[in-house]
Amino acid sequence: xxxxxxVNTKITELKTSLSGNLSEVLFxxxxxxxxxxxxxxxxxxxIPDTVRTIGIEAFAGCRALxxxxxxxxxxxxxxxxxxxxxxxxxxxxxxNMPIKLKSDSGIFQHVDKALCTLYVPVGSKRAYHQVxxxxxxxxxxxxxxxxxxxxxxxxYLVQRKQYKIN
Numbered sequence: 001x002x003x004x005x006x007v008n009t010k011i012t013e014l015k016t017s018l019s020g021n022l023s024e025v026l027f028x029x030x031x032x033x034x035x036x037x038x039x040x041x042x043x044x045x046x047i048p049d050t051v052r053t054i055g056i057e058a059f060a061g062c063r064a065l066x067x068x069x070x071x072x073x074x075x076x077x078x079x080x081x082x083x084x085x086x087x088x089x090x091x092x093x094x095x096n097m098p099i100k101l102k103s104d105s106g107i108f109q110h111v112d113k114a115l116c117t118l119y120v121p122v123g124s125k126r127a128y129h130q131v132x133x134x135x136x137x138x139x140x141x142x143x144x145x146x147x148x149x150x151x152x153x154x155x156y157l158v159q160r161k162q163y164k165i166n
Contacts, residue, residue, distance in 0.1 A: 027051070034058050041065055049073045054081045063087055070094065077101060083109040090117050091137075096124045098131045107133060114138045 026036040031050040035058060042064040047054070049071040056078035059065060067090035068082075077099055082088065088111050098120075101107055108116075118137040120128050125142045128134040 037062055037065075039063065044068070047071055047074065052076065054078060056080060057083065060084055066090070067092065072096075074099060077105075077107055079105045079107065080109060081107050082111055083107070085111055088116050090119060092119045092143075093124075093128070094121065096121050096127070098124075098128045098134045100131060101133060105133075108136070117141060119143050 024038060025034065025041075027034055031048060033053040033055055034047060034051050035055045037045070037059045039061040041059075041062050044067045045059075045065060046069045050073065051071065052073055053076040054070070054074060057080045058078060059068070060080050060083045062082075063084065063086050065085050066087050068088070069092040070077075072095040074095070083106055085108075113136045116137060117139040118128065118134060119141050120143070122142045122144050125140050128137075128140055134140070
């Protein structure tokens with residue numbers, strides 16, 4: 001496994017692997033928008049903290065995606081971004097404030113909100129309960145550090161803007 005830093009790097013395609021699957025993920029040149037993730041992605045995915053926008057249908061149809069970490073840098077999530085991610089069981093939000101989304105945007109269409117758990121920073125559960133579509137998740141848990149999750153090395157990777165590549 002190789003760790004590659006992407007500080008001050010402009011690329012349009014970033015190869016990233018977080019669960020042993022090599023995938024091509026499409027970003028804009030500045031790495032501020034995640035445009036598309038192939039439907040072949042499997043397992044866990046960490047969105048880089050350079051990303052400000054998750055594009056329309058960016059993860060749509062990624063049926064084998066099981067968990068995702070959305071960094072606090074994300075301010076916008078496009079319509080149907082996670083639609084049909086039927087195996088999504090965990091969403092880790094790093095932001096204390098929920099991203100405000102249109103309730104009819106279909107962002108989590110066909111995601112089972114009874115089985116998918118939303119993890120949020122300590123002190124922010126109430127805010128997530130008050131905003132759709134976040135309030136639709138039946139299980140919202142607060143966590144103190146992401147090191148307590150299965151993303152044990154996430155804080156190191158995200159802070160250093162480094163991503164694992166097989």
